[in-house]
Amino acid sequence: MDKERLAKIANAIVAPGKGILAADESSPTIKKRFDTIDVASTEENRRAYRDLLFTTEGVEAFISGVILFDETMRQTSNNGTPFPQLLERKNILPGIKVDKGAKALAGFDGEKVTEGLDGLRERLGEYAAMGARFAKWRAVITIGEGIPTRYCMDANAHALARYAALCQEAGIVPIVEPEVLMNGDHDISRCRDATAATLKRLYEALFEHCVYLEGTLLKPNMVISGMDCPRQAGAEEIAEATVGCFRQVVPAAVPGIVFLSGGQSPVQATENLNAINALGKQPWALSFSYGRALQEHTLKAWQGESANVEAAQRAFFHRAKCNSAARRGEYTPAMEET
Template structure:
């Protein structure tokens, strides 16, 4: 049998990550972020507690019916489950693809300190080789675009777009599918129209850079924000308007060659993120698969139910399974209010 080309392997992995009715669990919180989440339930952020929490998520029976891949933090990639099985083997054994967050976080942008640039390109080629050996088959890099008075600047969008494309090219060189995440933040008083304009500017530059740096579009995924009202906007757009506006924006700037768009939840409530995804899929005419890559919106009920107690693991797993099931249905456009009531 002829060995698959690296390009074909990338395409196959990207397509598997957006298999019908499946999406991605983002369990890639940095140590600082997971510490805040554990603090919120009164649990100390030790390596053992972080391991135990990730273990309960990854061992949830049946979740693989709705979760195609899991984005891991570097610590977790090299950890084992509570039974001693390496997490990458545990996930792979369930048919779930392991991934890895590779950026080093957003830092103040030189010359424009109210904006951010994501760092982590130095040494990335070598790190990617190590991650691939450890079992990672896809990766994620997040860029942050803030809406405010006079921002985002072209400078900020350009530098982040260049870094996203450089990361994506290095990933594909290593045989790893890149998830490209340009997040326009929802913080602020701006309305949905301002969000749409900024998201359009951002996506246009990102895809210009991806093409310039010869990234194989069929072997990547896009993880964008939904086009949504700012958190402080007095007039919040409804579910149907968010769905229609987001789809219009994406159709204008995302080539049909990209196999899938896996949305971030971006601070939305668990239920609202699901409703928005479902509404987009009910349109039924997108050229890409529309799915999810949620962190908090998949995990929050499980984290609250667990509260750091081993006796609560079954309840926490049930809460995670329910949210995964709801979002799997939304990825098909089949989510209903009755499902949410069942989940309650």
């Protein structure tokens, strides 16, 4: 394990003012995204869409890394350049989603465990040779009656830790993503309790597996009200609950936290990230790893038409710029009018 190299990559991903574009949607997920704009999810359409994202001029000022799906890792830009090389030339680090998805956890109704450990060592070696500098593995934790259970948290923490150790063995920075879902009518307090318990068990497992924390990143949910909760917490309350929770359970050795956007709208995800950073300096960099929150407006502008590529790129650039400002706690609603 080259600890110095891993730490250098992790810190580069959370460089000031920069964050991650999560463009690692699986085939079923990107089909759902394309369905919203009535575009067929063909391999060429998926390639063309990712190409417009990656070739957006100047976006490297705000985006430090891109998480790719296996298909995308093997595709090329319009000029024939493999996407990993295209990104590297723009000083954007290419990453790869390596989990095989969350599946029902046998014996535990309503809970899931993420699969994909079989053959992972060999896959990571291939991805490293293709240019991957970091990877991502997502675990799913659901809040409901009697859940999450300790066993579900343990099973997912164990998988995340095994994945992280294999990544570091291959010279790849692991992003560990234990997502406590927004689905449900739970309040922000219940989310905080579930998030704290999940993260506590995760870091116990990472320690047990001898994972070098300085060469990792955490991709968690924000502490936020459930989608169906009658009382929705505001940005300041979300920020205070999130930072307060993480200061109790996330080791200071971790270089950065790159929040997922979950079910938040693009503007809400930016507002909440801004409120979090407005609280001041924390032990870790507080950044973003957004998928839909960076792409929703881009997709609507694109509509699958080559004539709309420039408009779509402007929409993507704008959202990336807004989230870059939120990283500094300097985002304002007036930025949405420019």
